[in-house]
Amino acid sequence: MFTNWKVRLFMIKILKPGFYSTIQDAGRFGFQAYGVPYSGVMDIYAASMANMVLGNDENAAVMEMTMTGPTLQFDCETIICLSGADMSPMLNNVPIQNNRAIHVAKNAVLSFGKLKNGFRGYLSVSGGFKTDSVMGSRSMFKGVTEQYFIAKGDEIPIDNYIEALVKKNASIKMNYKYLQSKNIEVFKGPEFDKLSKNQQHILLTQEFSISKDNNRMAYQLEQPLENTLDAIITSLVLPGTVQLTPSGKLIVLMRDCQTTGGYPRVLQLKESAMNIMAQKFMGNKVSFKLV
């Protein structure tokens, strides 16, 4: 798939893909008016942590791994860092820790075990992943990038590792608490005031659980909220917009969401709340807190 490389780059070979892994950076900005989603890492905090530990640009492309991590082999020496969800990472079958710079020898195999907390883990490599940049971003998205998820046998290019150029920040303190947090900080959405006082009260006090329909585009919530609002004519949405469907489903839009939508927008997540949401999976509970 990556045949147009003039200089041979170092590669990571995918032995097993895991549940769902993609390459993501900060996202694809400036093309919303053409209907192009932002994409980008779901948990910006964890991804930037993984980059900062290695002294990478904080927006360098990382691998986002969902629920179960892949098994991958390095064809070169490099330095890596894992952050976000704890997926019991192992290097050559020896357990390693998240949020540490870890030296990797040529041919080493990185694998993952049980998911201990969170839902999305991030792998950074020294200098970042070097998959194709399309419209200013390496974030994989169907219809935009040729490859849109990581599959078995893929060889993913990474930056050349030159030890002398590596700036490690070994002393970065990671806050793990957000992985367990249930509190999703929100602002009122454009249609919030059209809800009845009772609907507003339920929305801001009840616990909601994450349904099985959750992915990079949106998280649906299990408990319905009675909906008496009229549909709106197709309007504008952003990642973090909470929509209320005619049947009363609440949908939290995530990074790969469409640019427009026709459901009333009742809440808007604070950007830091997006990171908390990104680490939730089916059955987890959340509650919305107005800031």
Next chain:
Amino acid sequence: MIFNLTYKAFGERAILVEWPAKIDALILKDIIRFKTTIQENNIKSIVELKSAYNSLLIIYNAVCRNFENEIILLKNMYNSSDSEPVILSRLWKIPVCYDASFGIDLEAISMEKKLSKADIIKRHSQTIYTVYFIGFLPGFLYLGGLDETLHVPRKSTPRLKIEKGAVAIGGYQTGVYPIESPGGWNIIGNSPVAFFNPKTNPPCFVNAGDKISFHSISMNEYNDIKMLSVAGVYQLESEVIHD
């Protein structure tokens, strides 16, 4: 025309401006005028503008400390009478092959509407459509102006896969699927023109406020244009509109 607009903070770094809630060419014109005025003012903190039928979203590069100030600035821009920007819109002439091999729902629409297929094609291709905005998928145009006799409800069960280029009708709207996608619209043809190309900048040749017309082509013409289009050398016909 000056409308009574509402301005609301939308999250931490965006402001939503809303016009009266209807689909109206005058509102579109006013949105484009305001959008162009904002662009011409070249405000560094504004990184992105996107619009829909009756709304404009102004996205800032950082968390807004003072929304009220930003809103006052925007209101001044909207109301200043000397901001009559020159807006260049184009009419794009889009070739469509309505052959039955593409137009898999033509037969059903023909039965339901008691119109011949030739009639449907004629009614679909004699209208000049207005591009209200792009959304739903990269390069998907929201077009206004579909002949009322062609309004067909969406299919109750969406198809899992609709081909790239499919020309379709959903309710009162018509459009072209720019990339392969699931979808519930009724398919009447296919256009060999690429409505979204991630390798070009901008990735779409059409902008909100432009116009579109469709014209019927044969399967042979379709294949010829498709080849040129894939090679990136197809010259689409268009003209500048003055209105």
